[in-house]
Amino acid sequence: MTTKLSVRRRGTILERVRNGEDGILAIGNHPAVIQSILDLDFLSGKRTPSILGIITGNRKAYKCFFGTREIMIPCFKDLEHVPPHARTRVRWMLNLQSGRRAFDSTMRFFEAFPQALGGHIFAENVPEAHAAELIRRFSGKLIAGPSGVGILVPGHLKLGAIGGIDASQLEAGKLKTPGTIAVVSTSGGMTNELIRAVAASGHRVSFSVCIGGDRFPVTPLSDVLALAQTDPQTEALVYFGELGGSDEYEIAELLEKKRFTKPVVAYVAGIIDEAFDEHMQFGHAKALVRSHDESARAKRDALVKAGAVSPATFPEFLQAIAWLPRAAVRDTVADINALMNRTPSILSTREVVDQSEIPVFVRAGKLARRSENAFAASALKALLGRDVSPITAAYAEGVFELLMDHGGAVSGAVNTMVTARAGKDMVSSLAAGLLTVGPRFGGAVNDAARAWLSGVASGKDASDFVETRARESSLIPGIGHRKYRVGVPDPRVAALAQFATLLKKHPHYDFARAVEVATTAKNGQLILNVDGTIAALFLDILAECEKYSRAELEELVDVEFFNALFIIPRSVGFIAHFIEQKLHDEGLFRLPEELLFVRPSGKKKKK
Secondary structure (H helix, E strand, C coil): CCCCCCCCCCCCHHHHHHCCCCEEEEECCCHHHHHHHHHHHHHCCCCCCCEEEEECCCCCEEEEEECCEEEEEEEECCHHHCCHHHHCCEEEEEECCCHHHHHHHHHHHHHHCCCCCEEEECCCCCCHHHHHHHHHHCCCCEEECCCCCCEEECCCEEECCCCCCCHHHHHHCCCCCCCCEEEEECCHHHHHHHHHHHHHCCCCEEEEEECCCCCCCCCCHHHHHHHHHHCCCCCEEEEEEECCCCHHHHHHHHHHCCCCCCCEEEEEECHHHHHCCCCCCCCCCCCCCCCHHHCHHHHHHHHHHHCCECCCCHHHHHHHHHCCCCCCCCCCCCCHHHHHCCCCCCCCCCCCCCCCCCCCCEECCEECCCCCCHHHHHHHHHHHCCCCCHHHHHHHHHHHHHHCCCCCCCHHHHHHHHHHHCCCCHHHHHHHHHCCCECCEECHHHHHHHHHHHHHHHCCCHHHHHHHHHHCCCCCCCECCCCCECCECCHHHHHHHHHHHHCCCCHHHHHHHHHHHHHHCCCCCCCECHHHHHHHHHHHHHHHHCCCCHHHHHHHHHCCHHHHHHHHHHHHHHHHHHHHHHHHCCCCCCCCHHHCCECCCCCECCC
């Protein structure tokens, strides 16, 4: 008995899951379901979560627990934005969207991830035309639903609410320990009840699939039975069915033809329907008797005739499960109490500086040698969350030295000094200075990075880029200087330009220089300034030395990382001006009246 699910070049789906192919991409968010999957991952001894990301347009990360430790699951606005390192691991779809949206997102998922093994469609009331099309297209995938609780391979995969959504339910179901009993049902609630019943009887579940309660499940019961038949770990099947439909006749036929040879314990609910004058619609879409053959009694009789154990009452059904052959199991002990008493943090943050190893500053009465550019390296590690290469650290050190101060005439220094003279403290004075940082002072570094990044990505010639900006009446950040011009270059730019010789290629710097050629042809002062140089070279250094992708560089631009390269050193300069003013203590600053262009009355002052 084989299907596309049970015969694969790299083994059956169950074998591949047990060999670690467990990467899940969630479409939409359901906090309780997401957390329950991570809890079983942790309790099963996994070191990393099986959920690789969540497709949701309103955030960049979702905070949850992995054990007692808080983690951030990355969120992506669409499937195309899933990064390459995650794409290669994706094997499963967890579709948590509504019934009307589930079809389109499922189609797009399997188009984007053809290597995926299957998924779970959580929503009820998926239009039947949509379900039929999914059946036609994805018969080779293991897809639970529409409607239901998902797929479970204990110790390896939890795809959906199957087995419960809190740690106590996972522990009661003994889901960390693989067993020998396959649990199958169309009903989500009863799937979870059967998992608990199997655990309570001393058995353990080998795998479980909730096929789904809608009329047209994507993966039919026969395919799931074939999976159980070919699975060496599965020794018996426990099944819960209902009145309506013909699933139980499929089981009976497979038993009669010896295509399913393992013991079957089945219960068919709905005998109560016989007490009414006309047939009643029960909880699921197909739980309605349309003919005598679809009654609970008729289907139960067919199962018994074919050789299954199908008791008349639910207590007898539970007893029959207990009578199944029991394999020896050893349950791992997990600290469930720790998972039950977790309190989420209010703010999500990491430890910026790791102080677990305090550096040695003095050794044997002498200064201990420390690595060059240590402060810059530490600052970048704090900002980027990773160690950086020597070239990257040296470049940041150079930027910090060059930008530390630019005299007392600039707006930020003026604001700092005026605030200090007003008797304010260091923090207030520094804040006053920093509040002037923006597109006209210092903040152009980040805007320049955005311009060079988009310019290189567009593939446009630099002259076309300049003309497009001119037609839009848009200034080009990183271009132009009040003091320096062609023939009188900014020495800071010349100093930083030396770093280009350390790189194999520098497309952003080359583009910025090409833009400079186009702009200086119109005006000699429209040179590449220090802001534009810092941005262009740092883009190239991060790409080559730190292996940042274009998408990751765009993220750094979006969060204004490049402005930090100005703010960090310039803060030192502002503080220096603050201290100087405090030491001199010249009192409150007032602008001399003769320097005012307009008198308080509004009349111009006579010259």
